[in-house]
Amino acid sequence: MAPPAASGASGTGFSGHQNTNNTNIVTRPQNEGDFVTLVLDNGADRMKMGFAGDPAPRFYIPNCMAKLKGQLQWLIGEDMDSVNNTANLQYTRPFDRGYLTDWEAEHQIWGRAFGANKAKVDPAQTHLVLTEAPFTPSPLATFSTQVVFEEFGFAACAKMPAASFSGYRYSLMEKQQQQQLGHQQGEGTGVDAVLVIDSGFSFTHVVPMYRGKAQRAGVRRVNVGGKLLTNLLKETVSYRQWNMMDEFQLMNDAKEALCFVSQNFGAEMAKIRPGGGPSRQVRTQEALRRNFVLPDFQTTMRGYVQDVQVQGHQQTEAEQQVLSMEVERFVVPEVLFRPSDVGLRQGGLPEAVVEAVEACDIGLRGALYNNIVLTGGNVLFPGFAQRLHTELRIRVPEYYSVKVQAPPDPIEYAWRGAAHMAQYQPQIFVSKSQYDEYGAEFIQERMFDGLW
């Protein structure tokens, strides 16, 4: 099969978050027989979508549908932008516990994403690169292949877990950097091996990779993702202050704006426990306190963090409804490091990393610890990388060096890897004619062949 042609698109008038610096590129193939390549990181929270050759995804689309309470009509994508008070929306998500299970919903969401208002592609002239959750049960994965080829009619498709695309990108960038520095690459060292941490909406995966191939025996999952953390914040706040049980989006905003990873959880907690002495306890709580101003849905539609100078002075509660956050700011993200805090019977991220590396060949371990890359939205909590490094340093033998890299674009990292791979590794695609000839199950295996 011919390599997919590089592509572009005319992006116009889309609502929601999108890049605007590609507006003059054309998505249609220039000549008959050419193809465009659409890259879709199909996140459980948000889809990141754009074209191979683009520097970044063009569209960030919520991977959900919603309807106004008491109404029957489903709102998709930009339809939701017209609703001011998101508490009035009831959401449904195609993903359940990390796996794509509701194809009826996803089909509608994809239909909008590929169609006239967004990507504007003709699937018959389009190659699709798609992410799929690691260890997706075979019937679900096979079904998604069927949907891609039979219902949408894409000309070719490549599927892989987001972590694989991230590992590819990390190796590529490190190699480029080393070439610039004039370093030689030795076998089993440096960027041949990379440990990808992908902490997204549903779960956190730890994926060791060697020469582009996931070391399946070493893959570990921590059952904590952004959804669980937002729900936990929602419950904590509802117990202590306002009832926020219907306010997932608002609490998600508060989480992203105010939560952080503590560098020494035990010491922080000791300070605020009554045993720490009343004056110390009060001082610590005050230092932690931040106000999140709730929207009134007349003049403000989103919550925002109140300026620390203003806090406690000019504004009264009659003017603004304010959510005060203290310990929950670091207690909530702590669950990534100590899932047992919420009753999950498993170790946290540092233990998962050590287990993942120990499950790999001894010759790879040093290189894996030295090439840890953080991807996915949760790694944006301030302090995440430092804390992980500290925890690993305690657990990892001292003759290994530990390097945790936090790229500036963890949410788009996998997408960028996929967009590059699509351009330079055409062998990852299987074509519709191969699908028609060999069938969905064979093709599903072929897609991951050798790489996962």
Ligand SMILES: Nc1ncnc2c1ncn2[C@@H]1O[C@H](COP(=O)(O)OP(=O)(O)OP(=O)(O)O)[C@@H](O)[C@H]1O
């Ligand atoms: N600045 C931030 N601080 C903390 N968390 C954040 C931040 N930005 C995004 N997140 C969280 O990251 C999660 C989404 O991450 P990401 O986009 O990597 O997931 P996804 O790809 O949609 O989901 P999945 O990987 O489970 O399929 C959400 O729960 C979101 O709240």
